[in-house]
Amino acid sequence: MKIMRTLLIAIIFGSLTTSCFEDRDDNVILSSSIHDFVWKGMNAVYLYKAEIPDLANDRFTSNEEYGNYLNSFSSPEELFESLIYQRQTVDRFSIIVDDYIAFEQALSGTTVSNGMEFGLFRFTETSSEIYGYVRYVMPNTSAESQGIKRGDIFYGVDGTQLTIENANNLLGSSTNSYSINIGVYNDNGTPEVNDDSVDQTTETIELIKTPYTENPILTHNILNVDGNNVGYLMYNSFTSTNQFDSELNSVFGEFQSANITDLVLDLRYNGGGSVNTAIWLSSMITGQFTGDLFIREEWNNEIQAQINSSNPESLLNPFVDEMIKYNSNGDIVFQENINHLNLNKVYILTTRSTASASELIINGLNPYIDVVQIGATTTGKYQASTTIYDSPDLGRQNANPNHTYALQPLIFKSINSEGFTDYDAGFVPQIQLNENLGNLGVLGDINEPLLAAAILDIQGIGRIGNSTQNAINFFKDSNDFIPFSKNMYINKPLNFYYYEN
Known part of the structure; x- marks a missing residue:
């Protein structure tokens, strides 16, 4: 039998965030309750709290100062990003979501998907143009019904060449349907990958995303x-x-x-x-x-x-x-x-x-x-x-x-x-x-x-x-979207x- 000894998170979330203000009589000036939630949540549990001066318990001397600080951010996302420690190298993974219901579904394996799981590669280590290959196809999905199979290559979406800059817009979660432009992988007869290419074809395949729960x-x-x-x-x-x-x-x-x-x-x-x-x-x-x-x-x-x-x-x-x-x-x-x-x-x-x-x-x-x-x-x-x-x-x-x-x-x-x-x-x-x-x-x-x-x-x-360096040219995969x-x-x-x- 489990007996609750102490709900410590309440202590952290309560005393550490409210006792940091010495002037208890000031009226709280908040840009929004969401900003307040973002700061207090990060102050309470963030792993790298000690590395972020703005998350210090004594950062604010009054509620007014705290409110002015929150008001300086145009969105909850901007505030959240300001509290992340070394985004490019250490904390690449903390996120904020504006719809936790959809997020909870994603955690349980339910997303909006066309069933095509893919990887994306640069043509060369410095290339901005990229191509995709199909890793696997999930059953009972648009990709399966359209005959997509492991190993299929695509170089464009809706007739536009895929690049590092446009991949999110063309393949991201906000895009519910698109057509992929099919290509043929060509290693040009060498074991090296930097001289590989994708030969374009006129074939296109339309894919449609629907809610889907993937069996892992x-x-x-x-x-x-x-x-x-x-x-x-x-x-x-x-x-x-x-x-x-x-x-x-x-x-x-x-x-x-x-x-x-x-x-x-x-x-x-x-x-x-x-x-x-x-x-x-x-x-x-x-x-x-x-x-x-x-x-x-x-x-x-x-x-x-x-x-x-x-x-x-x-x-x-x-x-x-x-x-x-x-x-x-x-x-x-x-x-x-x-x-x-x-x-x-x-x-x-x-x-x-x-x-x-x-x-x-x-x-x-x-x-x-x-x-x-x-x-x-x-x-x-x-x-x-x-x-x-x-x-x-x-x-x-x-x-x-x-x-x-x-x-x-x-x-x-x-x-x-x-x-x-x-x-x-x-x-x-x-x-x-x-x-x-x-x-x-x-x-x-x-x-x-x-x-x-x-x-x-x-x-x-x-x-x-093998000694090929395909991994060097790896850019993203479908999970990154x-x-x-x-x-x-x-x-x-x-x-x-x-x-x-």
């Missing part, structure tokens, strides 16, 4: 390799919905029943998501480390000190033997025993699109088992966030009914059991093998190049790689950290 399990199968069963799973998002978490556990039940000797976990297009699901997936891969530390959390100095004094165990995230979810009252709302494989080695396929919770799998497992990474270097995302609402305790309940703004700021960094964190440059694979756009292969097929490299290593035949698609977030309500078991 794109494909899985059991392969026979020299008489042994090898499990393969392409997992594309840590959405942490009960249905998809349960389906993931069922896949591992199949692997367990088949007595697989090796597992190839394909995270090459997985931008991350739920910390909880990452812990559960890692616990499914193993099983022999239940109770041992997977990752620990490090918050900003103020919150870290408060949690350490009230419930330090809540900062520790161990391997587990069951999936459990709680509501804000501490009641269990989902529970299921985990199927374990007890493996001592796992193969993980990655690209530059592999981020956050996917990287958490690598970092959390590294101290315990042999993690063989194949593909390209990952994004480099070790911080987690949570959704902050305009309510007395920053939670969803009792949120201000006058607007639908919410914040998703970074709130803690993840650290593995050996103390490793801050992997801004990403994880570099032992077997470097970039996807060959002229030979992408079929996902899950034993001859698909990245999977084939894993199988060769399993067989002990040797490790293959969806807010928060490459973040890592906690599902636990903030008051979880102030419960005592």
Whole structure:
């Protein structure tokens, strides 16, 4: 049974933001209540608060000064961006949204999509012109009905050549329909990529976006390799919905029943998501480390000190033997025993699109088992966030009914059991093998190049790689057009950290 010891977030959100004003009699002069919410929310929980002078508890000496400060910003978004620490290098991921209902749907895997998941590349390292290639197509979507397939190349949208400058307008979430101009990839007979080109054709295909919930399990199968069963799973998002978490556990039940000797976990297009699901997936891969530390959390100095004094165990995230979810009252709302494989080695396929919770799998497992990474270097995302609402305790309940703004700021960094964190440059694979756009292969097929490299290593035949630099010219992928698609977030309500078991 969980007993609330102290709701510390109320202390932080209340005393730290209101006691900073010495003149208690001044009338508050606010440009809007949304601006007030943005500043107070960031002041309460932002991981890099100490690095932002405007978030200091003693920044304002009166309510009037505070109100004038808020009034100096033309929009909540402008205020929010002014409070971000080193946007281009350190905090690339905190966001503000003006419609948290749509945002919540996106976190659960529901977006407006035409079903075509793609990557974008510059023609050269310095080129502004770009082209796209189809990574995979989701079932029962416009892309599937139009015959789009993995490996298709497109160079333009509605007759306009794609560039770094126009990609957001042509392919972004505000565009519900468009036609792609189909091209043919030409490597010009050399292994280098900087002389590659896309030959234009007259073919166009119209695609229409509709609301869609993507199952993160794109494909899985059991392969026979020299008489042994090898499990393969392409997992594309840590959405942490009960249905998809349960389906993931069922896949591992199949692997367990088949007595697989090796597992190839394909995270090459997985931008991350739920910390909880990452812990559960890692616990499914193993099983022999239940109770041992997977990752620990490090918050900003103020919150870290408060949690350490009230419930330090809540900062520790161990391997587990069951999936459990709680509501804000501490009641269990989902529970299921985990199927374990007890493996001592796992193969993980990655690209530059592999981020956050996917990287958490690598970092959390590294101290315990042999993690063989194949593909390209990952994004480099070790911080987690949570959704902050305009309510007395920053939670969803009792949120201000006058607007639908919410914040998703970074709130803690993840650290593995050996103390490793801050992997801004990403994880570099032992077997470097970039996807060959002229030979992408079929996902899950034993001859698909990245999977084939894993199988060769399993067989002990040797490790293959390539020296092409496709990753250098990588620009964006389809997930980059969806807010928060490459973040890592906690599902636990903030008051979880102030419960005592």
